[in-house]
Amino acid sequence: MKILNRKNKKKRVIEPTETPVKETRRRPAKSLRSILTLWFLLFSIVPLVFVTGYSMVQFESAIDEELYKRLRGNSREISVMFSDLENYLSTHSNLHASDASLIYEMSTASIPNARRLLQGWMKNYSVSRMSLFNSEGRLVVALTRSGAGEVKSQTNLEAGDVYLRESSLKQLESSMQIKFRDFDRPTGQLELIVYTKILSKKAKPVGFLEEIISIDRGYLQSMKKRLNLDIFLLDKDARVRVSTSENLMLYPKTFFADKIGESKNSFFEVSSQDVAYAVKIQPLTEGDNSILLGLAASKRDVMNATKVITRALFTVVGVIIILLVLTLLAASNLVLKPLNNLVEAAQKIASGKFGTQITIESDTEIGLLTDSFNKMSLKVAEAKTALEMKIQELERLNHDLQETQAQLVHSAKMVSLGQLVAGVAHELNNPIGFIYSNMAHLKDYSERLTKLLDVAEHNPKNLDKTKKEEEYDYILEDMPRLIKSCEDGARRVRDIVVSLRNFSRLDEAQVKDIDVNESLENTLQLLSGELKNRIRVHKTFEELPLIKCFSSQINQVFMNILSNAAQAIEGEGDIWIHTSINKDFAIISIKDSGKGMTDKTIEKIFDPFFTTKPVGEGTGLGLSISYGIIQRHGGEIRVESKIGQGTEFSIFLPLDGSPISK
Numbered sequence: 001m002k003i004l005n006r007k008n009k010k011k012r013v014i015e016p017t018e019t020p021v022k023e024t025r026r027r028p029a030k031s032l033r034s035i036l037t038l039w040f041l042l043f044s045i046v047p048l049v050f051v052t053g054y055s056m057v058q059f060e061s062a063i064d065e066e067l068y069k070r071l072r073g074n075s076r077e078i079s080v081m082f083s084d085l086e087n088y089l090s091t092h093s094n095l096h097a098s099d100a101s102l103i104y105e106m107s108t109a110s111i112p113n114a115r116r117l118l119q120g121w122m123k124n125y126s127v128s129r130m131s132l133f134n135s136e137g138r139l140v141v142a143l144t145r146s147g148a149g150e151v152k153s154q155t156n157l158e159a160g161d162v163y164l165r166e167s168s169l170k171q172l173e174s175s176m177q178i179k180f181r182d183f184d185r186p187t188g189q190l191e192l193i194v195y196t197k198i199l200s201k202k203a204k205p206v207g208f209l210e211e212i213i214s215i216d217r218g219y220l221q222s223m224k225k226r227l228n229l230d231i232f233l234l235d236k237d238a239r240v241r242v243s244t245s246e247n248l249m250l251y252p253k254t255f256f257a258d259k260i261g262e263s264k265n266s267f268f269e270v271s272s273q274d275v276a277y278a279v280k281i282q283p284l285t286e287g288d289n290s291i292l293l294g295l296a297a298s299k300r301d302v303m304n305a306t307k308v309i310t311r312a313l314f315t316v317v318g319v320i321i322i323l324l325v326l327t328l329l330a331a332s333n334l335v336l337k338p339l340n341n342l343v344e345a346a347q348k349i350a351s352g353k354f355g356t357q358i359t360i361e362s363d364t365e366i367g368l369l370t371d372s373f374n375k376m377s378l379k380v381a382e383a384k385t386a387l388e389m390k391i392q393e394l395e396r397l398n399h400d401l402q403e404t405q406a407q408l409v410h411s412a413k414m415v416s417l418g419q420l421v422a423g424v425a426h427e428l429n430n431p432i433g434f435i436y437s438n439m440a441h442l443k444d445y446s447e448r449l450t451k452l453l454d455v456a457e458h459n460p461k462n463l464d465k466t467k468k469e470e471e472y473d474y475i476l477e478d479m480p481r482l483i484k485s486c487e488d489g490a491r492r493v494r495d496i497v498v499s500l501r502n503f504s505r506l507d508e509a510q511v512k513d514i515d516v517n518e519s520l521e522n523t524l525q526l527l528s529g530e531l532k533n534r535i536r537v538h539k540t541f542e543e544l545p546l547i548k549c550f551s552s553q554i555n556q557v558f559m560n561i562l563s564n565a566a567q568a569i570e571g572e573g574d575i576w577i578h579t580s581i582n583k584d585f586a587i588i589s590i591k592d593s594g595k596g597m598t599d600k601t602i603e604k605i606f607d608p609f610f611t612t613k614p615v616g617e618g619t620g621l622g623l624s625i626s627y628g629i630i631q632r633h634g635g636e637i638r639v640e641s642k643i644g645q646g647t648e649f650s651i652f653l654p655l656d657g658s659p660i661s662k
């Protein structure tokens, strides 16, 4: 058993035709050129700049490393130089203190002789000062070298009460010689000082010899010339005492004090008069923090070299960038121009200019693409023309089809009208037939009665005899029967005419409130000729409210379904008609005991022109028209059928529907 609900069938949706594109040159949302440039910059220039920057950093750190090595080497060199100088001083001082003449002079306290001795030594000896103290530690001879190299006696000191320091004297008790380094208070220059004990032959101290080498600015300047860096010496508090550069003297002592730790394994930078200096400070002698040696190498040359290299690098990068951008622009022009031409042509096609052609300007892949585009454009134009022709042809065919369909619908109507008329004529023929034959008898009877009246008036004796002859008694008996029969016939004719009028309701083409049960009765009345003696009709009509319908159309539906049912029954059979209400719908079910349908047939019964009846008997339009009518009334038709058992059509009509006319 198959239930078919036509509503589930897919509908073909016809979209409104698209509005044609306006012929305006559209611009891309993003420019390919900008994207290419951006990517190009990102993937070529960024790494280039990165490599350059990285090289610069590496270069600078290599230079710094080199600078540090140089500073470290130089400070070692200076340290060694200082200790050599000290050894030189110590060796000479030992020699002088063990000189027999000096021992003698000091033992005999011949100070002028001792002074002369020292003056003689000092002339050929690069020492800054030489002094003699007597055995008590009092200064007796003080010689100094002037700036011009001349040896002078400091008579004021010799005359005064100047003594060797207590601490030094103490040290000299246990050792032959003591040496130390100190900054001279007024001049600030570093002094390498050696004290040597002078012993008599009996190993008794007869005096003390002091020899000093001063490291003044001039001495440092000569070193600066050789080493090509500024040299400065700082005391234990990190105060600069002597320096080859005036600028370095200007820094407060805290400045260097803070930096000493920093410069242990590297150097720090100090900038003075726009020149950066790499500065390293370390103890002059390892492990002795009383005197610190500072070296400051100017970074000017290094910076100049770095500047030159940086400039050269950036010039190279700049030139590369310019070249890259120019190449990119040229390349993008090469690609973009034909691409733009293609876009323009495609837009022309989109706006309806089919067959647009582009001039081919190169033999490359782009040329090939342009050529393919041109061919495609021509093909599209050709296809469009062909399509237009096809559409025209289809429109013509569709027009023809519509005309044919109209003709067929018309002829279908004519056929069913013909069938209806034939049925009605047959129905009318019966009553009119027996009214007509009754009329012949009635005419005969009236003639006989007229004759009897005439006999009764003119020859009353013969009345009885004539009565017998004319079968008066039979006439009296038969006439009311004939009249009654005529009356029945006339009533039947009237009923048929009323049904016919109700059925067609040509005078009522508008929507009317109709009684569906009454419509079914009318339709059955008209079909009674076809159903009579063959088909038993079982009606179970429930009370239904009046429903808004086009009554002639609804009658047409009932007529189609009922006559299909009658035609499906071969010989005798039954038709069950049942009306009911379910929620908002009136349900009219028409069931027959006919031959039924296969599933394949059920799928097609609502299609126009589908029929299983022999040519000339059915148009195949009955159910498709009925389907349209019920749809316009807001209802639906369902069908259930089983081959050999029968078919049931159920019509659902909305109780408060508002039908649409065709």
Ligand SMILES: Nc1ncnc2c1ncn2[C@@H]1O[C@H](COP(=O)(O)OP(=O)(O)OP(=O)(O)O)[C@@H](O)[C@H]1O
Residues within 6 Å of the ligand: 412, 560, 564, 565, 568, 592, 594, 595, 596, 597, 601, 605, 610, 611, 612, 613, 617, 618, 619, 620, 621, 622, 623, 624, 646, 647
């Ligand atoms: N009650 C039924 N029992 C069996 N088959 C039916 C029944 N009703 C319709 N059909 C099948 O559906 C087909 C289409 O019916 P439809 O009323 O549309 O056309 P038709 O009856 O063939 O022709 P027309 O209505 O013009 O006389 C029929 O040919 C028949 O095969």
Ligand SMILES: [Mg+2]
Residues within 6 Å of the ligand: 560, 563, 564, 618, 622, 623
């Ligand atoms: Mg039919």
